[in-house]
Amino acid sequence: MSEPTTIFKRPASMRDAFTHYCPGCTHGVIHRLIAETLDELGLRERTIGIAPVGCSVLAYNYFYCDFQEAAHGRAPALATGIKRVLPDRIVFTYQGDGDLASIGTAEILHAANRGEKFTTVFVNNAVYGMTGGQMAPTTMPNQVTTTCPRGRDVNLAGWPFPVADVLAQLRTPAYVERVAVHTPRHIINAKRAIKQAFRYQMEGRCYSFIEVLSTCPTNWGKTPAEACKWLDEVMVPYFKLGLKKSPDRPPVE
Amino acid sequence: MQREVTFAGFGGQGIMTAGKLLALAGMAEGKEVAWIPSYGPEMRGGTAYCTVVIADRLIGSPIVNDPENVFVFNRPSLDKFGPRVRPGGVLLINSSLIDVLSERKDIEQTCVPCNDIANALKNGRSINLVGLGAFVARTTMVSLETQRAVLHKEFGKKGKESVLQAATEVFEAGVRAVLEGQGAKTP
Amino acid sequence: MAKKLMKGNEAIGEAAIVAGAQAYFCYPITPQTEVAEYLAKRMPEVGGVFVQAESELAASQMIFGAAAAGARAFTTSSSPGISLMGEAMSYIAAAELPAVFINIIRCGPGLGGILPSQGDYLQATKGGGHGDYRFLVLAPSTVQETVDLTIEAFRLADKYRNPVLLIGDGLIGQMMEPVDFEGRGAPPTLDTSAWATTGCVGREPHIVKTLFLDPNELERRNRKMRDKYEQMKREEVRFEAYLCDDAPELLVAAYGTTARVVRTAIDRLREDGVKVGMFRPISVFPFPDEPVRQLAFQPSVRSVLVVEMSMGQMLEDVERALQGRRPIHFYGRGGGNVPAPEELVRECRRLLGNGQGGRP
Known part of the structure; x- marks a missing residue:
């Protein structure tokens, strides 16, 4: 019998805490991927995170690093303020779709367009979670929410806002990728992308933006397994996964 | 003792700069000064004006509706500011662009053909300095010597002697226009 | 140093530099845009941060970020822009951070006009943003006093860890008067080591937040802030x-x-x-x-x-x-x-x- 060995443990960049997230929500997975990245790159003591308004407003209760809490949608403005006065620190915003894709569109677009050297992890679960399941800019066509009880009518509410694709159109160099966390294979890929995003920031290369397709079983009215399936069958075909923009690839003139 | 002047004309005539140079001269004489501009859309090619107040005590109201002196550089300014000159005050008129006088009898009026003088010196853009020279000579709101020293300081940048020379030339021409009555008509 | 003839708006910019301001975030609006123009030149010369933001909303939230990271940060705007900053004002006051806001008031309401006004007095002294907070508000009447109170605003912001608002009107911003910077300097640097988010090297993480769901905890904070305002009433009355x-x-x-x-x-x-x-x-x-x-x-x-x-x-x-x-x-x-x-x-x-x- 050999001594037991640890093969899985809590990252040092996470606190020993119970989260308030609902069963089956993938915020926890995404938190962990960021925390592992901070551990592996040795960034925890240099990092300042920014929590949004939304389900992840309490993110600072789970991450074990300095944190600020922003007003709804303004995390990229706070991040700009911090990164400009502390350029050698690592700054990231963690934002949901109501926060980033609705009330905070100006802030995210312009932070990206200025090429601010911080990282954004954008959690897209196609619904306002914390306020109880209202239509988000990313809500899918015909998806039922409390504020589109007959399903999202694209003639009235437009089509889901593809943030990563929009940001990728900017001329300013950036790293933009869309990933998902509904299967182990996707989680491993998401980790790679998040780590790459922080690497670009460490190198001072560019703004980095990772959109993560995430589940909200509670507000979708599905079991966790059904939610993963719905994400795969409904969200992924519209929100196409993959690299959208890279600082290593010059833009096509 | 408090003295005031409003310079008024088109945007681009250098009105604001003339006022600032006068204010600097007031400062150089150890006085309290304030320079109050018109601002906003009026600056964009329309009428522009500024008021300069020079006093030997703290300046109260920055708004002077009845300035002691007014220098108008175009016709709309005569119509707007002519009626406001304080009785007994001086109205200076850029007679190159204004072919009438105010009908008022309770003020003194002096005409200075600023554009003609500046053009004669091949320095058509400096009508403000012609006006400043004429104004200081006419009113001695500051001394001519102080104003000359300010011009030296503001325009006398190293390697730009020609700028100072040109500025001095038009300024002195304005002074002469008043002191020697060259081109000036006083009713 | 001899007196300089300066526009109120430019004098504000220079006064902030004298006061050791490290970061300035702005958005253009008449009649205070000269502050931004002046500092676009000056901040880089003194190693400071200058960012023209996409809106007053963003500019004021950048201050929130920079102030929480321990920097001496400020902004200037005029009435409609200050309304947009009401959000950040509330958050910065709630987070008990030092910051300076300057409102060169124009006439309103609405878009109003660009000429001088004192129509934002109630907004400045009784409100601005939401919630139970106060700004310390100073109102200069000459360009020199604007310089002196701008510098003082940074000191008071540090003293109370509370935003300070300076209100002038369009005339004070636009007029030129002689100003003297002789003998004026930066207030002592505030020790921010107990709360600023600068990276948690060798210490527990710092959290700057304004969400307090426990009513008793929030009420304790309300009372603590009230005590600060009472102290201001005792110590900062000027007339x-x-x-x-x-x-x-x-x-x-x-x-x-x-x-x-x-x-x-x-x-x-x-x-x-x-x-x-x-x-x-x-x-x-x-x-x-x-x-x-x-x-x-x-x-x-x-x-x-x-x-x-x-x-x-x-x-x-x-x-x-x-x-x-x-x-x-x-x-x-x-x-x-x-x-x-x-x-x-x-x-x-x-x-x-x-x-x-x-x-x-």
């Missing part, structure tokens, strides 16, 4: 009394540019032997309650005239302070019109002539 010690019959209350016009009017009245004095608040929150009472309750003072470039805002503070014990009259101009000395001379004469109490 000027002009010609108030020879038994004036009428006391005129005015601040900012309006107070200068009042001063000229009083000088003219005094030439004719009419005894009028002026009370000029320099801090408008805290409002000089006790000083205005002492001045107004002199037996010689028959009534009080409040003059503002608004339809009556500081008036409410004067009424509150005087508790109905003197008749209070009001003279206001709006739309960007600045009252002229002649108007005020007339108004004072009219009030003293009829000698009656109550509103005219």
